[in-house]
Structure formats: structure tokens, C-alpha cells
Amino acid sequence: MKSLVKSKLPTKRGPFEMYAYKSEFYHFPHIALVNGPVNRDTIQTVRIHSECMTGDVFGSMRCECGEQLDFAMNWFGEKGGILIYLRQEGRGIGLVNKMHSYNLQDQGYNTREANEMLGFHQDARDYKEAIKILKDLGVYKIRLMTNNPKKIMGFQDSGIQVVERIPIEMEPRVENINYLKTKKWEMGHIFDSLDL
Numbered sequence: 354m355k356s357l358v359k360s361k362l363p364t365k366r367g368p369f370e371m372y373a374y375k376s377e378f379y380h381f382p383h384i385a386l387v388n389g390p391v392n393r394d395t396i397q398t399v400r401i402h403s404e405c406m407t408g409d410v411f412g413s414m415r416c417e418c419g420e421q422l423d424f425a426m427n428w429f430g431e432k433g434g435i436l437i438y439l440r441q442e443g444r445g446i447g448l449v450n451k452m453h454s455y456n457l458q459d460q461g462y463n464t465r466e467a468n469e470m471l472g473f474h475q476d477a478r479d480y481k482e483a484i485k486i487l488k489d490l491g492v493y494k495i496r497l498m499t500n501n502p503k504k505i506m507g508f509q510d511s512g513i514q515v516v517e518r519i520p521i522e523m524e525p526r527v528e529n530i531n532y533l534k535t536k537k538w539e540m541g542h543i544f545d546s547l548d549l
């Protein structure tokens with residue numbers, strides 16, 4: 354996969370190079386923010402972040418995406434690393450369906466049940482395009498910042514080695530504690546440092 358365009362992006366968190374990639378499945382381009390240097394032998398710290406407009410842009414407290422994005426960008430701005438921003442809004446079901454899911458969650462269903470009631474799989478994502486982007490950037494060994502074991506499994510037989518997992522656990526709030534519990538107990542996410 355080749356990038357469409359690359360530009361400099363100085364941010365409050367540090368200096369990044371921004372790359373845009375055309376996706377086969379999503380309308381908007383995936384983005385990579387790179388604070389280098391990158392070469393084949395260095396182990397890069399990588400965050401694969403799925404778009405969450407409500408959390409990333411509007412500061413929603415229903416999930417912890419916005420805080421995770423801040424955490425990763427602060428880390429990479431300071432110490433170097435790569436953020437891949439995939440346009441998989443709502444775990445791949447899109448913003449409008451995610452809002453329908455929020456209404457079901459307000460009636461007492463959890464985030465997994467709500468997805469299934471809307472006719473979707475509990476998690477409609479895969480990470481193949483992220484792998485292609487990392488290869489284009491020349492990355493072959495990574496520390497992956499995630500609590501989701503499925504993201505690590507996505508790298509099996511990919512030619513990219515995940516040498517370590519870096520947890521990215523945000524302190525729960527009243528608005529998202531049940532959501533985090535569902536992710537832990539029904540969707541297999543790892544939250545070792547949180548009492549959920």
C-alpha cells in the first residue's frame with residue numbers, strides 16, 4: 354500500500370509526519386502519524402486507533418477512546434512512535450449505527466448485545482490495512498499499545514513481529530464503567546490494572 358500524500362504535522366504533542374492512505378473498505382483515508390526515525394531494524398511503538406468521533410473529537414465519556422488517543426499522542430510526541438488512525442468508526446459499523454447502539458445501551462443492553470441486535474457482529478474490524486501501512490512505512494518489529502488481544506492476533510503470519518504489548522488502560526468513570534466491564538468480561542479485553 355502506497356500513501357496518497359505525506360506532509361509535516363507539528364502538534365501540541367510533538368512533531369509528526371502525517372501520511373494518508375486510501376482504504377479499500379472505508380470512505381475516508383486512513384492516517385499514519387509518525388515521529389521517527391523509522392528503519393527496518395528498530396522496534397517501533399505503535400498504536401492502532403479506530404476512529405471514534407464522539408470520543409476523539411467531542412470528549413464523550415461513554416468510552417475511553419479520546420483519553421487513549423491523547424495518551425498515545427503524548428507518548429509518541431515525546432518518545433517517538435507511530436499512530437495509525439483507522440476509519441473504523443463504531444468498531445466498523447459507522448457513526449449512525451453506533452448512535453443507534455447507544456440508544457439500545459440506554460435501554461439496558463450492553464455494547465456487545467446492542468451491536469448484535471442491530472444485526473452486526475460484536476466487532477466488525479480487521480487490521481489488514483494497518484499491517485499494509487506499517488509495511489509501507491518500513492516497520493517490521495513493534496511494541497503494540499493495546500488492551501485488545503484480537504489486535505495482536507491480527508499480526509499472526511503478517512511478517513510484522515509484535516515483540517511486546519503496552520497496556521493503555523484509562524481510569525474508569527461512572528459513565529463508562531459498565532462499558533469497560535463488558536469489554537473485559539464479554540469481549541476479552543485485558544485490563545490488569547483496573548478493578549472491573
Ligand SMILES: Nc1nc2c(ncn2[C@@H]2O[C@H](COP(=O)(O)OP(=O)(O)OP(=O)(O)O)[C@@H](O)[C@H]2O)c(=O)[nH]1
Nearest residue numbers: 403404405416441442443444451454464499500501
Ligand atoms: N459499535 C460500537 N462501537 C463503539 C462503542 N463504543 C466505542 N465504539 C467504537 O469502538 C472503537 C474502539 O474500540 P474499543 O473496543 O474501544 O477498543 P479497541 O480499539 O478494540 O482496543 P484498544 O486497542 O485496547 O483500545 C471505536 O471505533 C469506537 O467508535 C459502542 O458502544 N458500540
Ligand SMILES: [Zn+2]
Nearest residue numbers: 405408416418
Ligand atoms: Zn470511543
